[in-house]
Amino acid sequence: MGLTATEEAGLKAAMEAALAYRRTDHDRPICSAEPTPMAQARFREPTPEEGLAPDAVIAELIDRIEPGLMVSTSPRFMGWVIGASHPAAVAADWLTSAWGQVASFADIAPGAAAAEEIAAEWLLDLLGLPPGSGLGFATGATMANFTALAAARTALLDSVGWDVEADGLFGAPEVNVVLGGEAHSSVYLSLRMLGFGAKRVHIAGADDQGRMRPDALAEVLRGLDGPTIVCLQAGNVNSGAFDPFEALVPIAHDHGAWVHVDGAFGLWAAAAPATRHLTAGMAEADSWAADAHKWLQIPYDCGVVIVRDRGAQQRAMGSTASYLPQEERRNPADYAPELSRRARGIAVWAALKALGRSGLAEMVERHCAVAREIAGILRDEPGLSVLNDVVLNQVVLACGEADDPEAGRKTAETLNAVQAAGICYPSAGHWRGRGAMRISVCSGPATLEDGRRSAEAIIDAWRQVSGG
Numbered sequence: 001m002g003l004t005a006t007e008e009a010g011l012k013a014a015m016e017a018a019l020a021y022r023r024t025d026h027d028r029p030i031c032s033a034e035p036t037p038m039a040q041a042r043f044r045e046p047t048p049e050e051g052l053a054p055d056a057v058i059a060e061l062i063d064r065i066e067p068g069l070m071v072s073t074s075p076r077f078m079g080w081v082i083g084a085s086h087p088a089a090v091a092a093d094w095l096t097s098a099w100g101q102v103a104s105f106a107d108i109a110p111g112a113a114a115a116e117e118i119a120a121e122w123l124l125d126l127l128g129l130p131p132g133s134g135l136g137f138a139t140g141a142t143m144a145n146f147t148a149l150a151a152a153r154t155a156l157l158d159s160v161g162w163d164v165e166a167d168g169l170f171g172a173p174e175v176n177v178v179l180g181g182e183a184h185s186s187v188y189l190s191l192r193m194l195g196f197g198a199k200r201v202h203i204a205g206a207d208d209q210g211r212m213r214p215d216a217l218a219e220v221l222r223g224l225d226g227p228t229i230v231c232l233q234a235g236n237v238n239s240g241a242f243d244p245f246e247a248l249v250p251i252a253h254d255h256g257a258w259v260h261v262d263g264a265f266g267l268w269a270a271a272a273p274a275t276r277h278l279t280a281g282m283a284e285a286d287s288w289a290a291d292a293h294k295w296l297q298i299p300y301d302c303g304v305v306i307v308r309d310r311g312a313q314q315r316a317m318g319s320t321a322s323y324l325p326q327e328e329r330r331n332p333a334d335y336a337p338e339l340s341r342r343a344r345g346i347a348v349w350a351a352l353k354a355l356g357r358s359g360l361a362e363m364v365e366r367h368c369a370v371a372r373e374i375a376g377i378l379r380d381e382p383g384l385s386v387l388n389d390v391v392l393n394q395v396v397l398a399c400g401e402a403d404d405p406e407a408g409r410k411t412a413e414t415l416n417a418v419q420a421a422g423i424c425y426p427s428a429g430h431w432r433g434r435g436a437m438r439i440s441v442c443s444g445p446a447t448l449e450d451g452r453r454s455a456e457a458i459i460d461a462w463r464q465v466s467g468g
Ligand SMILES: Cc1ncc(COP(=O)(O)O)c(C=O)c1O
Pocket: 081, 139, 140, 141, 142, 143, 184, 186, 187, 235, 236, 237, 262, 263, 264, 265, 291, 303
C-alpha cells in the first residue's frame, strides 16, 4: 500500500477541485474576487507547529486560495500574454509530479528524458528551425533568453581565443550587444545576469510598430568591432510586431554577429501557415527563445531555448560531477540552467500530441482572427483608437482623443471598469507615449464570439467613463 487513506483522499480531492474549477472557469468572473491584501490575509498565520492530514491540507488550501484566483484559463482572459493550459498538458503535468521524475540526466529518468527529446524534435519541426539544434526546457522566456545569450557569449569569446567558462569575464575581450529600441525587459535582465550589464548596450532604433530598422542596425554595426550579439524580436509585447528578419539577419551576419531572437509568443507564428510570413528569415538566426506556457498552452512554467550550435549551449550549461551519470546521451541538464528540474517536456509532448500540427496552426490563426475581430469592433466606436497594426494576437487601445489631456485617465478608468465587470480581462500598458489597454488573445479556447463579447464589454465600460 503506497498511499495512506488520507493521502489518497487528498489526491482525489485535488483532482475533484481541479475538475470543478475547469468545468466552470469559462463562466466565472475573471477578476479574482479578492484583491491582494485580502488574499494575503487569508493565508496569514503562524508557522504550523503540528502537521495536518493531506486531505485536510488540500481542503484548507482550496478554501483559502479560491477567492484569490485570477481566472487566467478563461477564454476571455486577455491580460499580459498568458496561456490557458491545455487540459491534456495539465493532466500530463499532474503525472509528472506524481511520478516525481527529475529531468537532469537521461539515466536518472530515462522515460522523461525520452519524452523531452522527442518533444524537442517536434518543436524544431513545427517552428521550422534547424534540425539538430540544441533545445532546452527552461522556466520561461527570461531564462530561455539567458541561456541563448550565455551560449552566444561562449561561442563568440571562444572565436577570439577566450574560454569564458574557465576564465570568466574579467579581462575578457569586450562583447558588443545590440538591441532594438523595443527589446523586452527580460533581455535586459538576462544581460545583467550574464555580466554584460543592462546599460552597456547599443540601441538600433525601431519604427512606429516597434520593429528594428535595418538602416539603424547597419549604422550601429558600422561603429562596432569585435564579438557582437544582435538581439531581435518575434512579437513585440505590445503591438505583436516582428522585426524584419530577412533584412536584419544578413546585415548582422555580414558583420560576424550572433543573432538571437526573443520570440516569447511570436515564435509560434512560425507554426501556422497564415502567420508564417511574419517570421520569414527568422530561421537563419543563431538562437531563439519562446514560451510554451504562452501560446502552446503548457501549464506554468515552461520556456523553450533553441541554439543552432548545440555544442556552445552544452558548454555554457552543462556540468559534471563524479556522482552523476557519465554516459554520452542527450541529457536535459545540458540545455538549460538547472541541473535538477521538473520534466517540463512531458507536458509539451502531451500538448503536441493533443493539438497536432493542424491544431496548433488552427489555434494560432483563430487567436489572430479574434484579435482582428476585437480591433474591428473597437475601431468603430467613437473615442476609441486602436494604436497598433493588428498583425498577430495583440491589440493596443487608447480611450479619448490623442490631444485630450485626460485621455490617460480615461483609458485607466475604462480598463478598471472592464476588469471589474469580469467579462474579459485586458491589462495596462504604454504605447508610443500614451497610456494604453493591452488586449492579448492567447487563451486556447478563445473564439470569435469571445472576441465580440469582450469588445462589447470594453465599449460598455468606455461609455460609462465617457458618459457616452
Ligand atoms: C517578448 C517577451 N520576451 C520575454 C518575456 C519573458 O517571458 P517569461 O515571463 O516567461 O520569462 C515575455 C513575457 O511576456 C515577452 O513577451
